[in-house]
Amino acid sequence: MSATEAVFRVFRGGREGGEMREYRVPVSPGMVVLDAVHWIQAHGAPDLAVRWNCKAAKCGSCSAEVNGKPRLMCKSRLDSLPLDRPVVVRPMKTFPVIKDLVTDVSWNFEAAKRIPPFTPRPGVEWKYDQADADRVQEFRKCIECFLCQNVCHVLREHDKKGAFVGPAMLVRAAGYELHPLDGLTRTGFLREQGGIGLCNITKCCTEVCPESIRITDNAIIPLKERVVDDFYDPLRWLWRKVTGKG
């Protein structure tokens, strides 16, 4: 890495609007955007608002848009960005700004509450194969960074938060629905409150997932298939209801 200093343009403001402000930050090896934001806080902008916790891509708190690309700031290495021009850091667009880089993501928590939770089949024996665990564990890697919600055009461009729970919540639902010992059918929820039909599989969500969850292929499409089966193929619905098998 050659640059010794980088220029950052960071959104400063709140609900009423704001401005992009410029900061010069010394660059050190391996530095990430979140390091730069912390440096800015400690050197002249102590009230710069940012969410973060683990700084290791495990908690999903520091989501933002870096040079227009939604990503975790703790995983955005400066040596992967062109430093001959300013690094632009903005809050996620899909959620209302609270202040600076912090957005109001409470809608996601409300949406999560509505998903019918994991409900084991009564009297089940708590045994299943690793292969079955693998399938569900992919969804349970979700760190709730909401970057997929942020890029989903149904939410981002069309703001259909009332009609569609978004990819992150479909991943969550898939985690329950495909659990080998789950005994509940969520297809009614998915079709109605979940609004799964609104997803037209553009895969933008999959592209931004920092956990590399194949959201569209492994979560959304299988759920869509279950919805189709249940609402248009009553025999298969009955079969699954009786056997608990997908």
Next chain:
Amino acid sequence: MSERFETHPSDVLVIGAGGAGLRAAIEASAKGARTALVCKSLLGKAHTVMAEGGIAAALAHVDAQDSWQTHFRDTMRGGGMLNHWRMAQLHAQEAPDRVRELEQWGAVFDRTRDGRILQRPFGGHTYRRLAHVGDRTGLEMIRTLQDKGVHQGIDVYMECTVTHLLRDGDRVVGAFGYWRESGRFVVFPAKAVVLATGGIGKAWSVTSNSWEYTADGHALAYRAGAELIDMEFVQFHPTGMVWPPGVRGILVTEAVRAEGGILRNSKGERFMWRYLPEEKRPDFSKDEAQAKEWLADHIAGRSPDFKKRPPELSTRDNVARAIYTENREGRGSPHGGVFLDVSYLPAEHVVKKLPSMYHQFKDLADVDITKEPMEVGPTCHYAMGGVRVDPDSGKSTVPGLFAAGEVSGGMHGANRLGGNSLSDLLVFGRRAGLGAAEAAGKAPAPKIDADATAAAERELLAFFANTGEDPYAIHHDLQEAMQALVGIFRTQEDLEKSVGKLEELRARASRARVTGSRLYNPGWHLAFDLRNMIDAAEMVARAALERQESRGAHSRLDFPKADPAFGKVNISIRRRDGGMEVVRTALPAMPEEMRKLFEEKK
């Protein structure tokens, strides 16, 4: 009731939404108590998500010989026999049920070949004991508890910081704090309060802990007059990242060593054999060949001979000292650590068992751990010390106040075994929730003192009128001082110096200047957090001065041996007449039938 402030009454108020807080809230609410859960971050982001390796519980799924008695013995021995025996007993007995319960609430653990919960080896545990999900067990646990809690109807107050406990006489009757978002103040009257605020690691510069770990609960309890014990014992996890600078301190899970990771110095020596304590040598492999045999059995799913465990699975205190010493004696890696190597293992095994380590090193350090060794060194990780609690109920020495998880003391003694934290959170989170719900049922309606809330408000707003330094600069100096003076190896001289330094820092912190508005203002938040960290740092330094011996995580260069007299006491701290009182209190006596467990297995 204080109408000037937004007010949310509850029967049980839980402060902190990591594993212990969530488990406490779930239990209190299940007992019919109206339960409020307050957390500084968004729900599900608590430091528990950073726990990687697993939950220790004697399920005996992979090593049939395991039992709660062995888990109890391992825990006590790992803790330098300073643990509260009753906590270690309850923990060992109840952990398996807590893990099974988590599974029934939806946690998806890795499986054995016959479809049960898989268990992995870990430092200080005789048998393979840790239920796990790759290396992201904490995330699985917190997500499961979060789901359970939310669907059970707990009132969750996110991004809200508690700054003061409110009292009616001696009794704790609620809490005062602010919304991080708006900076507005809020009062939580409650019949019982559970502290589940986690640790104190943000007072050190090299730490695995997140910004939340500012000793809030330790300081709140102290100011409320509660007794704290074992504060001298701060765990430095042996393996944190050391390079590049921005990631220094980030945790590298012990599971790396459990899955075959070998520690080597710059001369290529596998140095851990040299550091095994004499009395523990029989419990480990004698040479490379035996260690290799053990690993081959483990990977193949056979039950390995525990007396052939690799030396890297020694307890954390011991491994951290070894790495530190290798560096001091000039055999460290280029960036002040040592090498941790899994590259000789099949790449699929590494990626399957350590997926987040694989990505962490690849993304943040340009190291492919399937091809080259990692560089690692000690990082401040965990406070063994905390609020003294009644083992069965989590009750502190102050009426109405309970504690569970890292903020409590006693369970882990002088050194915590890896994997015993997640199980601690579940076992004692549940018990504190039960204890608090029961106490709330008998408690009178809380009376909030308007003078106290007004004083709390004044104290928090005073920062805006200050003209001193920026809080970030003070925090930086605190971290440097604790790192240099109250680290892995300690001396009287350094510790005394640290006490003086902390006095200075306390004065600077009281003058810290805050700019900007009350809206989501991290500078303001830090200004107050500094007080908590400085209080806890002083407790650590003073307790460390008092304990003139070396035991567990507390190593005194001027008193390098364990002293049997100190093996019989806890160092207790409490606030008295505005000052910090440090006294030795007798360790609770272990009953005969528990003591026998150690004699049989000498």
